[in-house]
Amino acid sequence: MPRLTDRYIFEVVRHLPEGQRGDISEEIAATIDDMIAAELDADTGPAGRIDPTAAEHTVLRRLGDPAQLARRYSGVRQYLVGPDVYPVWSRVLRWLVPVVGTIAAVAGGILYVSTTPVPQLGDLIAQLVTSVSAALLWAFAAWTLVVVIIERTTPEGARSALSRTPTWDPNDLDRPGSGSDTRADAIVSLVMLALLAGVPFIPSTFLYIGHLNGGEPLINPDIPTGWVVSYLILIGVLALVQVWRLARPGRSRGRLALEMATDIVFGVFLTALVLSQQTVLHPDLVPANGDGGPATAIRWALVAAIWVIVVWDQVETLRTFRRHSMNE
Amino acid sequence: MDNEADAVQGTHLQEIRRGSVVLASLIACRTPKYGYGLLTTLADVGIVTEANTLYPLLRRLEGQGLLTSTWRTDDPRPRKYYETTALGAETAERLHTEWLALGAGYDDLRKADA
Numbered sequence: 001m002p003r004l005t006d007r008y009i010f011e012v013v014r015h016l017p018e019g020q021r022g023d024i025s026e027e028i029a030a031t032i033d034d035m036i037a038a039e040l041d042a043d044t045g046p047a048g049r050i051d052p053t054a055a056e057h058t059v060l061r062r063l064g065d066p067a068q069l070a071r072r073y074s075g076v077r078q079y080l081v082g083p084d085v086y087p088v089w090s091r092v093l094r095w096l097v098p099v100v101g102t103i104a105a106v107a108g109g110i111l112y113v114s115t116t117p118v119p120q121l122g123d124l125i126a127q128l129v130t131s132v133s134a135a136l137l138w139a140f141a142a143w144t145l146v147v148v149i150i151e152r153t154t155p156e157g158a159r160s161a162l163s164r165t166p167t168w169d170p171n172d173l174d175r176p177g178s179g180s181d182t183r184a185d186a187i188v189s190l191v192m193l194a195l196l197a198g199v200p201f202i203p204s205t206f207l208y209i210g211h212l213n214g215g216e217p218l219i220n221p222d223i224p225t226g227w228v229v230s231y232l233i234l235i236g237v238l239a240l241v242q243v244w245r246l247a248r249p250g251r252s253r254g255r256l257a258l259e260m261a262t263d264i265v266f267g268v269f270l271t272a273l274v275l276s277q278q279t280v281l282h283p284d285l286v287p288a289n290g291d292g293g294p295a296t297a298i299r300w301a302l303v304a305a306i307w308v309i310v311v312w313d314q315v316e317t318l319r320t321f322r323r324h325s326m327n328e
Numbered sequence: 329m330d331n332e333a334d335a336v337q338g339t340h341l342q343e344i345r346r347g348s349v350v351l352a353s354l355i356a357c358r359t360p361k362y363g364y365g366l367l368t369t370l371a372d373v374g375i376v377t378e379a380n381t382l383y384p385l386l387r388r389l390e391g392q393g394l395l396t397s398t399w400r401t402d403d404p405r406p407r408k409y410y411e412t413t414a415l416g417a418e419t420a421e422r423l424h425t426e427w428l429a430l431g432a433g434y435d436d437l438r439k440a441d442a
Contacts, residue, residue, distance in 0.1 A: 024387075026399075027363065027408050031379060034364035034405070064380050072384035075391075 004053075005032050008060050015070035024073060028063075035059040081147055085162040089147045091188050096139050098312065099192060102305050104135030107218075110285055110298055114212060162187075185320060186245035193242065197235045200228055204282065213284035220282050227273055234266050256321050260314055267310035274302045349377045349385065351427060354412050354420035357395055362407035386410050394419055 039055035108131030154160040394416035
């Protein structure tokens, strides 16, 4: 067999699973031989003499880029996030990016204030830019990886767990708002609530500040259990509202009011929690230098972060509601 | 005709041919065919396809249970022969029925516009 053909076949099969290589190698080799033979039968060249090298070149050119041929053989989906799951992927990112960015900014600020004897604004900004950009990259990569794994493990033609809606019915048009949009929003909200529910149990090592408190939780372990239980119950209530949206999608003024009210109650609860405790974060993460110092700054930064997220959530909820109203 | 129109037409032709190669392969392989033999059989009847498209397609159809394959080493060159399975024949029948229905539909549309 000509050497060029061997190299071509090697280039094709090296991209394929081990178990398929032998069979595909032999099949391509037989094909190339057949095609070269056909070329030689059909074309005797300008000088009237058969040129096997030219025939081989012609055949390999017709077969095309070996990497592309390998991709066709492998049947692997040649995209990262497919159209079926893209809406949920992008919607989760729209929520994940600002929330993770805010949390990373607060964590970065705490780290800086806790470890720097004489804080300076320039250093603080540099610290925040570093921690926020790293956290955003991690969040983006982690969420994308989850979506890619779910999609790759879903058989071809089957509906993935992240599809916006299992079925669609024209009757959905009669309901206020878009059913599939509402379901996607509900899935996103449930993901975010699950993350929030985990906050009291996240160790500080998760944010690379484990050396500050020996890897204990980010949250002060001395916070009375009642507060933690109430926090989880409130998240449970918020999750129930989202489950309701999932089960009965569409636009509803009553549910809008309930959503906004529970969000505000949650914000008020978190504010009361932060203000009523000596420190809501683990004491080793917060320098105890009395009122007016970094501890107070951290406390008010947390309150500000809570209300930035609550207000932003309210605005998003209202915008979605109004967008759906325009479709009616 | 400009290049842009050529490109658009090329895309649509490719789309319409893609499904027809599946049906043609299932019909042609009712008698066992090796890859290059199938390629020339299809070309002879005007169904032009490229080897780099046909071979991966044959493996996919085999994976779906529509074709089965065996290596024959008694030929001058060892060759892999593909043959349509019972499921493949049933699928080909359904596709052929659909193809005829579509063809009839196109004809009706053309006559209606004439």
